[in-house]
Structures are given as structure tokens and as C-alpha cells.
Amino acid sequence: MSTQKSFASSADLGEKQKTLEVLAEGVYALTAEGDPNIGAIEGEDFLVCFEALATPVVAAEWLQELRKHTDKPIRYLVLSHYHAVRVLGASAFGAESIVAHENTYDLILERGKEDWASEFGRMPRLAKGADTVPGLTWPTVTFEDKLTIDLGGDRGDLVLQHFGRGHTEGDVVAWLPKQKILFAGDLVEAEAALYTGDAFHRDWASHTLDAVKALGAEQLVGGRGAVSRGREAVDAAIEQTRRFLTVMIEEVGAVQRDGGTLKDAFEAVHTALYDDFGHWPIFEHCLPFDVSRLWDELSGIERPVIWTAERDREVWNQLQNG
Incomplete structure (x- = not known):
């Protein structure tokens, strides 16, 4: 008898160890054992924060750590993309401007409410203090290709760039050319499984x-x-990330050419990735949603179907517990 798998990350309730690292003078990253990363960059008399986490309560915990290093006011909060666990903590920052790609604004308008319900259902531990979220996070500054922030003094520039479709339609990175430090958002994962449920796999890879x-x-x-x-x-x-994507594309494509089913594709991808990637954080959580989106993409469905809490459960039960 097969064992039923707990839905997504609903059973993952253990606290993760958070580590604040100083990458260069005035450049900070907070990592958390496979939970979403977040960062900050000091300007001469201001701060740029990168990502906002899932709720104001969780964001405030990060800011408490950051304030041990700097008390500069937050001028810019940069959102790499629209997913709820990255953006709904924005109100804690009190930023003068919330910056994102123009496609991210459109995606929040189109599917932000559904994504909020979906992600908080999948990852309840990340949604600590969910009732403190005041509503959807709306960017106040958007751009198309590139936006450069002069950090002042001899700190150089922070360059925000959109390189095309990838994890979503609106991913941006934050690049410090002087320090050669890159905040890549979910376009790159370092030994953590990829979530590709809203992705454009071929462009990304x-x-x-x-x-x-x-x-x-x-x-x-x-x-x-x-x-x-x-x-x-x-x-x-970067190449680990690319390989995860290319193996998925190859396996799902082969199943489709052979006339197989979505379940067949899921099992093929799971088998092909498991030895190298199966021990990575959220591998089992992500894979049903990843394969479902890629199946659609290779079937000619150009833009990702909106995930809802109900659709999440249907796909999970079909592929992980079917």
C-alpha cells in the first residue's frame, strides 16, 4: 500500500536556522536552510532591500537582524517577482519606493489574490502572522529592461535587470558590478529544488x-x-539550475512524443532527477506543479494557468498521491 504524502510543505513545520552574512562592506544576505533568501545593500545614506518575505511579522524579524548593522532608511524595496512568499511582507519595510518589473505589476493584478491563497496553503510555516498582511503588495516604480541606482560615494551602482522570461514573466536580478555580487532571485537556486509552476522553461534554460x-x-x-x-x-x-530544467524538458517532451500521460511524465521526471536533486529542499513539494506547468507549456499553452488553492490539491492528488 502506498503512503499518502502530506500536501506540498504543509507538514514542514520545523524552524530553519537563519544566517545573516556580510558579503562585502554594506552588502547583506540572510539565508535560511532552503527557505527564501533575502538581502540588503547600503547606499551612502539609504538602503535598498531585495525581497520582502511572506508576512510583515517575518519581515520584521529580518529587519531586526539587519538593524544590528545599519540604521539607514529604506529608500527602495526591490521585488524579484510576484510570488506571495516573496512580497507580502512589504509593509514592514516602510520603503519610499517598491520596485519591480512591469510584468510583475501586471501579474499581481491578474493573479495576485489566487497566488496568495495558493502559496499560504502550500507553505503555512512561511506565513507566520498571516493576519498581519494588509493586502496585495503593489510596486510603485516599474521598469522594462534595466534600472540603475547610484549608491553614492564610492559604492558604485546597483543595476536591476530583466533578462527575459524564466521563473516567471517578470524576474529581475540585482547586480553590483563593482563588488561582483549578484542577487539572482529564483532564477538560480543553490542546491535547492526549482519551483517552475509559473515558468517558461525553455527561455529560462x-x-x-x-x-x-x-x-x-x-x-x-x-x-x-x-x-x-x-x-x-x-x-x-547556475549550471545546476539549468540541468534541473533541461532534464525536465527532455523527460516531459519524450513522454508527450510517446503518447503518455501527465502522470507518466511526472514519474519519468521524478526518476530522472531524484538521485541528484531529490535530497534538496522542497523537491517533492515543487515537482508536481513543475511538471504540470511544463506539460502545458510543451502542449502549446503559452502562459501559465493560474494556480488556485483548489487546483493545487487536484494536481497534488493526481501526481503525488494518485
Whole structure:
């Protein structure tokens, strides 16, 4: 008799160890054993924060740690993309401006409420203090390709860039060319499973990751996992991410060509990825949603179908507990 798997990360209730790292003077990252990463960059007389976490309560815990290092006011809060566990803590920051790609604004408008319910249902531990979320987070500054922030003094620039479709339609990275430090959002994961339920797998695995790699970062903060330090480690994280995607594309494509089912595709991908990636955080959680989106994409459904709490359960039961 097969064992029923707990839905997504609903049974993952243990606290993760958080680690604040100083990557260079005035450049900070908070990692948390495979939970979402977050960062901050000091300007001469202001702060830029990167990502907002899931709730104001959780964000306030990060800010308490950050304030041990700097008391500068937060001028910009940068959102790498629209997913609820990355953005709904924004009100805790009191930022003058909330910055995101123009597609991220449109995605919040189109599917923000559904994503909120979906993600808090999948990952209840991340949603500590869920009742403190005042509503959807709306960017107040958007851009198309690139936005450069002068950090002042001799700190150089912070360059926000959109390299094309990947994890979502609106992913942006935050690049410090002087320090060669990259905050990659969920475009790169360092030994943490990829969530691709809203992705454009073929674009992501090709020109989008090529552009990220071409920056030549020497330190990289991915969406989850440890900070990658040194060019070799950075490139390894990028190529791990690419391999996860390309194996999925190959396996799902093969099943479709052979006339198989979505369940067949899930089992093929699970088998192909498990030995190398199965021990990574949220692997079992992500894979049903990943394969479902990729199946749609390779079937000609250009944009991701909106995830709802109800659809989440249907896909989970079909693929993980079917």
C-alpha cells in the first residue's frame, strides 16, 4: 500500500536556522536552510532591500537582524517577482519606493489574490502572522529592461535587470558590478529544488541563464540555498539550475512524443532527477506543479494557468498521491 504524502510543505513545520552574512562592506544576505533568501545593500545614506518575505511579522524579524548593522532608511524595496512568499511582507519595510518589473505589476493584478491563497496553503510555516498582511503588495516604480541606482560615494551602482522570461514573466536580478555580487532571485537556486509552476522553461534554460552567467558574478545569492562564493561555485549553481530544467524538458517532451500521460511524465521526471536533486529542499513539494506547468507549456499553452488553492490539491492528488 502506498503512503499518502502530506500536501506540498504543509507538514514542514520545523524552524530553519537563519544566517545573516556580510558579503562585502554594506552588502547583506540572510539565508535560511532552503527557505527564501533575502538581502540588503547600503547606499551612502539609504538602503535598498531585495525581497520582502511572506508576512510583515517575518519581515520584521529580518529587519531586526539587519538593524544590528545599519540604521539607514529604506529608500527602495526591490521585488524579484510576484510570488506571495516573496512580497507580502512589504509593509514592514516602510520603503519610499517598491520596485519591480512591469510584468510583475501586471501579474499581481491578474493573479495576485489566487497566488496568495495558493502559496499560504502550500507553505503555512512561511506565513507566520498571516493576519498581519494588509493586502496585495503593489510596486510603485516599474521598469522594462534595466534600472540603475547610484549608491553614492564610492559604492558604485546597483543595476536591476530583466533578462527575459524564466521563473516567471517578470524576474529581475540585482547586480553590483563593482563588488561582483549578484542577487539572482529564483532564477538560480543553490542546491535547492526549482519551483517552475509559473515558468517558461525553455527561455529560462537558455538565453535567460546565459545572460545571468555572462555577468561574471563572484558571489551569488539565489532564491534559496547557501550563498555561492567564488566564480566556480557561482557557475556551478547556475549550471545546476539549468540541468534541473533541461532534464525536465527532455523527460516531459519524450513522454508527450510517446503518447503518455501527465502522470507518466511526472514519474519519468521524478526518476530522472531524484538521485541528484531529490535530497534538496522542497523537491517533492515543487515537482508536481513543475511538471504540470511544463506539460502545458510543451502542449502549446503559452502562459501559465493560474494556480488556485483548489487546483493545487487536484494536481497534488493526481501526481503525488494518485
